[in-house]
């Protein structure tokens with residue numbers, strides 16, 4: 383089981399994720415998010431990460447200049463694209479920046495599933511998240527989940543990660559129903575928007591590992 387703790391904004395959260403055994407940490411570069419960090423702040427946090435911890439930059443329909451500014455400032459290992467990026471844009475960014483790309487795909491019902499397979503042709507990994515309702519404040523990080531049974535028995539050509547409304551309390555059930563081998567959490571391990579709770583991070587990683 384590989385766990386991603388996303389939306390880190392301060393050293394305590396970063397250290398808690400690393401100490402609990404997370405495989406990935408995510409930094410959000412999206413101005414409207416309470417988890418938004420500037421590239422220089424992400425660089426300061428990334429410097430605290432032990433070797434081998436994958437540092438992910440989460441962006442939403444970012445242009446090349448914004449991505450360049452992030453990658454020049456911070457030692458990022460992977461891009462997470464959480465907007466309406468097409469498979470063609472994913473392929474272009476992989477080529478241009480030479481980093482693995484994880485494409486987020488929103489799921490609310492069966493009609494959303496074909497898009498997962500389409501993105502599997504271009505991305506290195508998929509992040510299967512809840513599709514936010516129209517008018518949601520953010521494209522992700524809303525603490526919303528979806529019917530995990532939709533993923534039962536399905537396989538894709540690249541590794542995938544389950545996200546959306548996961549918590550220490552429900553991650554075991556989510557893993558049992560979907561067969562996920564990677565899980566991602568943000569708001570479910572916070573004590574306030576943008577502020578992680580070290581005890582909840584540890585409980586989440588423990589529960590996910592025990593469910594594998």
Ligand SMILES: O=C(O)c1ccccc1N[C@@H]1O[C@H](COP(=O)(O)O)[C@@H](O)[C@H]1O
Pocket residue numbers: 388389408410412415416417440442464509511520521522523524525526545546547548566567568569570
């Ligand atoms: O966390 C955010 O603020 C965010 C902003 C914009 C796009 C995605 C965002 N977060 C990602 O959303 C999923 C699910 O989050 P949650 O666990 O339901 O809070 C996760 O991949 C976050 O990385």
